Amino acid sequence: MTALSHLRGIIFDMDGTIVDSGLDFSAMRQEMGLRPGLPILEQLDELSPAERAAMEVILHRHEMAGADRATIIDGADRLLAALASQGRPMAIVTRNSTATTAYTLDRLKIAHYFDIVICREDGPHKPDPWAILEICRRWQFSVEEVVMVGDFELDILAAHHAGCPSVLFTEGKPQSQVAGAELATHVAQHFDDLYHLLAPGQDSI
Template identity: 75%
Template sequence: MTALAHLKGIIFDMDGTLVDSGLDFAAMRSEMGLKAGIPILEQLVELPQDERRHKEEILHRHEMAGADRASLIDGADRLLEALAREGRPMAIVTRNSTPTTEHTLKRLGIGHYFDIVICREDGPHKPDPWAIEEICRRWRMEVDEVVMVGDYLLDLLSAQNAGCPSVLFTEGKPPEDVEGADIATHIATHFDQLYQLLAPVEDSI
């Protein structure tokens, strides 16, 4: 068995982990007149309703453009196919909107892999542990029986807050250059390493 092959369920972040939509968050903040270095959703919630609605329209435009050009990160399809053959349930937890997420998954033909997809409209979003806890409730699993796989600090914080193991996927970047690497349970710089962490040892990528 590989390091995490004993776990019953796998929860993925979407953008930056399975999918590359090329979103330029600095450009998005600039167009919306938001501060640099602070997540967009956390800034939007503090705004008056009319102003927030206008900026959400800008956000939606950027996200849908990203969904239109999104591509699978190299190796994601092989990993999802292997895990599906193994039969462990998989879920997505994303801070993206439901329309953006549905469009992305449909375009790329990977939506059928996931038992549950939780987007930002569904409840408290990462780093809140709610989504992980809700998935465990639906799967009838304990939180330490699942793993959260993501590319960003908020993914790792949500896992830490829920009490489940996490995998930081860096897509080739040195781990020391990725914020939150110090709190990840495991680190994978490429999909072959992620495969080795998650998939049965007898399988080969």
């Protein structure tokens, strides 16, 4: 039995964890005139309603372009199928918009795997734990019975604040190069690591 095989529900980040849309956040910040290196959504919260509306047009254009070119990260489709075959419910928590998230999941034909999809319009976004706690409420699971899987520090912080286990997926990078690794319950450097953490009893990728 692997370390996470007892968990009842799996919560995934989307971009960089299940799909790769190739978003260039530095270019997005530069076009919007935002400060480099800081999360975009938090900077938008500082703007006036009119300024924010103008920036959201730019953000939507970049996100939809990313949705158009998005691909499934190698191995993700097999992991999702394995988890579904075990009857373990899955959810998405993303800072992407509802429109781009739905379009991405539908275009890649993986929307049917997810019982719940929570996007930035639905409530406080990561690193706030609200979405994880809301999913637990809907599933009627305790926070100890779910795991948050993501590729970014904000995913791990959300899990940490919620009090649930977490897996940092580093996309092949050493964990020392990925922020949030010190708070993660587990680190998966490659997708086969993630597969064996979450899908015990299945063949190797």
